[in-house]
Amino acid sequence: MRQHDWLSxxxxxxxxxxxxxxxxxxxxxxxxxxxxxxxxxxxxxxxSVSAQASYRDVASFFRxxxxxxxxLVVSAGSLARNSVGLISRRRFLRWRxxxxxxxxxxDQPIASVQDWWQEALEYLAIEDQMPLEDAIxxxxxxxxxxxxxxxxxxxxxxxxxxxxxQFLAAYARLARSEQSAIANRDLEKLRxxxxxxxxxxxxxxxxxxxxxxxxxxxxxxxxxxxxxIADLIGKSMHxxxxxxxPDGVHYPKEQCPIYAAxxxxxxxxxxxxxxxxxDGTCFPVEYISTPMRDEQGCLVGAVVTFRDITQRKWAEAIxxxxxxxxxxxxxxxxxxxxxxxxxxxxxSELRSRVVSMVCHEFRNPLNNILLSVSSLERYETHLTSxxxxxxxxxxxADVERMTQMIDDILVxxxxxxxxxxxxxxxxxxxxxxxxLVAEVQVGSGSNRIEFRCRAxxxxxxxxxxxxxxxxTNILINSLxxxxxxxxxxxxxxxxxxxxxxxxxxxxxxxxxEDQPYLFEPFHRGKNVSNIPGTGLxxxxxxxxxxxxxxHITVNSKLGAGTTFVVTLPLQIP
Numbered sequence: 001m002r003q004h005d006w007l008s009x010x011x012x013x014x015x016x017x018x019x020x021x022x023x024x025x026x027x028x029x030x031x032x033x034x035x036x037x038x039x040x041x042x043x044x045x046x047x048s049v050s051a052q053a054s055y056r057d058v059a060s061f062f063r064x065x066x067x068x069x070x071x072l073v074v075s076a077g078s079l080a081r082n083s084v085g086l087i088s089r090r091r092f093l094r095w096r097x098x099x100x101x102x103x104x105x106x107d108q109p110i111a112s113v114q115d116w117w118q119e120a121l122e123y124l125a126i127e128d129q130m131p132l133e134d135a136i137x138x139x140x141x142x143x144x145x146x147x148x149x150x151x152x153x154x155x156x157x158x159x160x161x162x163x164x165x166q167f168l169a170a171y172a173r174l175a176r177s178e179q180s181a182i183a184n185r186d187l188e189k190l191r192x193x194x195x196x197x198x199x200x201x202x203x204x205x206x207x208x209x210x211x212x213x214x215x216x217x218x219x220x221x222x223x224x225x226x227x228x229i230a231d232l233i234g235k236s237m238h239x240x241x242x243x244x245x246p247d248g249v250h251y252p253k254e255q256c257p258i259y260a261a262x263x264x265x266x267x268x269x270x271x272x273x274x275x276x277x278x279d280g281t282c283f284p285v286e287y288i289s290t291p292m293r294d295e296q297g298c299l300v301g302a303v304v305t306f307r308d309i310t311q312r313k314w315a316e317a318i319x320x321x322x323x324x325x326x327x328x329x330x331x332x333x334x335x336x337x338x339x340x341x342x343x344x345x346x347x348s349e350l351r352s353r354v355v356s357m358v359c360h361e362f363r364n365p366l367n368n369i370l371l372s373v374s375s376l377e378r379y380e381t382h383l384t385s386x387x388x389x390x391x392x393x394x395x396x397a398d399v400e401r402m403t404q405m406i407d408d409i410l411v412x413x414x415x416x417x418x419x420x421x422x423x424x425x426x427x428x429x430x431x432x433x434x435x436l437v438a439e440v441q442v443g444s445g446s447n448r449i450e451f452r453c454r455a456x457x458x459x460x461x462x463x464x465x466x467x468x469x470x471x472t473n474i475l476i477n478s479l480x481x482x483x484x485x486x487x488x489x490x491x492x493x494x495x496x497x498x499x500x501x502x503x504x505x506x507x508x509x510x511x512x513e514d515q516p517y518l519f520e521p522f523h524r525g526k527n528v529s530n531i532p533g534t535g536l537x538x539x540x541x542x543x544x545x546x547x548x549x550x551h552i553t554v555n556s557k558l559g560a561g562t563t564f565v566v567t568l569p570l571q572i573p
Contacts, residue, residue, distance in 0.1 A: 035135045035153065036128040038170040044153060044160035048072035051085065051111045055095075055102070058110065062092055067269070069150045070161050073110055073120055084159065085110070085120035088149050097315070125152040136171060139164065140200065165305055168197050169205070169290070173303070177295055201305075207292065209301040210262055212236050212253065224308055226278040237304070241275040246282065261289035261302040275306065284309050365398030422547050424461040424572045429499065431457075433492055436468060440475045446484070449475060453492040460499055461571045466544040473537040474503045474564050482507030482561065497570050504563040510556040518554060541566075548572055 047065065049057060051073050061071055073085035087110070095116055096102050111117045124142050126135045139151070150161040198205055204221030206214055214232045222229045225241050232240065238253050245251050253259055257268035268289045274282040287306035294300050372391040376383070383391075430453050437449045478488040486506040493500045510518065519542040545552045550568035 033132045033174075034129050035126055035132055036155075037132065038167070038174050039128060039153065039162070042162050042166060042170060044158065044162060045069065045150075046072075046158060046160040048074050049110070051075050052109050054107050054109060055113075056106050058087060058092060059096070059106075062089060069163050072152070072159065072161065084152070085117065086123035086150070086152055086161070087120050090149060091116075091119060123149070123152050125154060128153055128155040132171070132174075139168070165201055165203055165205075168201060169303055169305065172197055173292065204306045204308075205303065206232070206237060207301055207303050208237055208258070208262070210299065212238050212259055214240075215301060221306070224277075224283075224306075225275060241277075242273075243276060244282075246274045258287070258289040258302060258304055261291045262299050265291045265293075265299055267291070284313050365402050368398045369395050420547065422463050422466065422572055424463050424548075426459060426461055427464050427467075429453075429458045429460055429462075429492060430455060432464070432467075433471070433490070436471055437475070437490060440472060440479075444476065444479050446479055448479065448482075448484075448486065449488045449490055451490045451492070455494070458492065458494060458499075460568075462499070462568060463548060463572070466548060467568075470541050470544050470566060471501060471503070473541050474566070477537060478503055478505035478507065478562070478564075481505065494570070495567075499568045499570060501566040501568075502563065503566075504561065506561040509558040509560055509562055510554070511558055515554065515556065519552075 045068060047061070047068060049061060049071055053073075058071065062068060065071075068089065070086055070088035070091075073087060095105075105113045105116070110120070124139065126138060130138075150163055151167055153160055153162055198216070198218035199220075201218060202220055204218065204224050206217040206221050209215055213234050214237050217229050217232045219229065222232060227240070238251075238256055238258065242256060242258065243251055257270050260266070261268050269287075270289075271286040273285060273287070275285045275287075276282045285306045286309055287304055290303045290305070291299055292301045292303055372395050376388065376391055380388075433451055433453070437451045441447050441449055475488065475490065482488065482505040489502075489504045491500075491502040491504075493502075519538050521536055521539040542552060545566055545568070548568050549572060550566060552567070553565045554562065555565075556562035
């Protein structure tokens with residue numbers, strides 16, 4: 001027997017024997033012929049697995065045996081009737097499509113999944129010595145039997161599987177070979193039974209002679225290709241349904257596996273070609289071309305059995321696309337998690353730096369305060385009023401320094417939490433800058449800032465509060481880090497649709513190795529020495545500039561001074 005491995009999940013049922021056969025005697029003598037008579041031309045598949053095997057083992061079996069129509073499930077070493085089950089390829093594919101259940105059952109013993117094991121126990125079995133008439137009646141009388149489900153055939157020494165369609169086709173060939181010996185009174189019944197069998201098969205079946213012309217076609221085949229049966233008899237079936245490849249390129253007869261079957265006498269199986277309908281459309285098929293021989297063993301043609309696998313291809317495409325989408329989502333999620341992990345790592349490092357710097361920056365003023373308070377307590381009677389005032393002034397300066405540091409940290413936290421919103425308003429910038437310069441000079445006790453602007457008035461929509469903080473921080477830094485005798489040049493200009501604020505000092509400059517980290521929190525240059533500062537001011541400046549969709553650049557030369565250039569749009573979007 002040749003195996004007949006259909007992978008589609010479309011069901012095909014067979015009518016009961018009461019619907020197809022009369023109660024009279026059969027058209028030939030199958031009651032005197034046993035099943036073994038047609039088993040001679042078929043191959044019995046005897047592969048089996050243990051009932052203790054897992055469903056993963058079943059999947060591995062079907063991968064290793066791609067042509068297997070099914071596998072027997074047996075208890076350890078036993079072939080007793082009550083210990084045998086059957087898992088057909090059709091059932092396996094249907095179970096595997098239930099992805100959630102399949103995943104849970106993958107490593108479970110076969111018999112442990114009750115619903116599937118019950119299905120595996122519901123199979124049709126025949127004996128090789130059973131009269132062929134009884135076997136055919138049993139097959140046709142089995143309600144709901146699927147054409148894709150194989151039959152279990154038992155002998156005295158062995159047990160295996162045969163394909164139902166192959167079994168019926170073999171029976172049909174046997175019936176045809178017996179026609180010459182059947183009496184005229186039985187001939188019409190034989191033909192009727194032959195036709196009923198062809199009609200009962202859910203797959204397309206047709207026969208061709210040695211020229212490739214159709215000798216018979218069953219209704220399922222005619223329906224699938226959109227022809228009437230009468231119009232197909234005598235036609236070249238290659239020209240009708242197999243004339244072209246899927247891309248429309250001509251398919252030569254010399255390369256056709258269907259023709260090869262009645263030339264080399266070998267069964268040919270194909271799983272990835274197309275047949276063409278009468279309306280010019282095509283559909284994917286898998287088919288088997290089996291050679292036919294006469295009573296003398298001479299080749300007389302071939303029988304072709306085929307199935308439309310459109311739905312299976314569609315399901316495979318859907319599954320493939322779903323797997324690709326799942327893989328893409330997994331990769332995207334992995335990338336997101338990796339990014340989040342990097343951000344958490346950076347935040348952790350930043351937090352450690354912040355805690356370390358805050359502790360360091362708070363320790364110095366706290367030590368100063370503690371020392372001043374201790375001196376005031378210990379030497380109160382020995383200190384003059386001026387000395388006491390000097391201590392108190394130092395305490396006040398240290399408290400203000402810590403307060404400023406806390407305020408800066410809170411500002412940075414608000415920006416990170418997006419709790420600071422830009423609130424632009426129309427502002428006259430020349431007057432604003434002149435007022436700001438006066439305030440900074442009064443606060444610093446210095447009169448070294450030189451403000452210049454070619455325009456007498458310049459209006460723009462900016463956030464006054466954020467701009468004040470930006471310019472104040474840069475101006476105060478310029479005063480702190482430059483000699484008391486030097487000038488700080490502050491220039492305002494307009495370039496197209498942008499405002500440009502340039503602040504240039506003649507101070508100590510910024511070392512090249514510190515410049516890339518200038519706007520990071522708590523970062524201070526290596527050359528600041530004992531000049532007080534927290535390293536938060538420029539970080540706040542950068543954040544406020546970004547909030548207003550501007551940018552800031554720094555040009556500095558060690559020992560020669562630093563120039564900050566802040567560019568803001570005339571109107572914040």
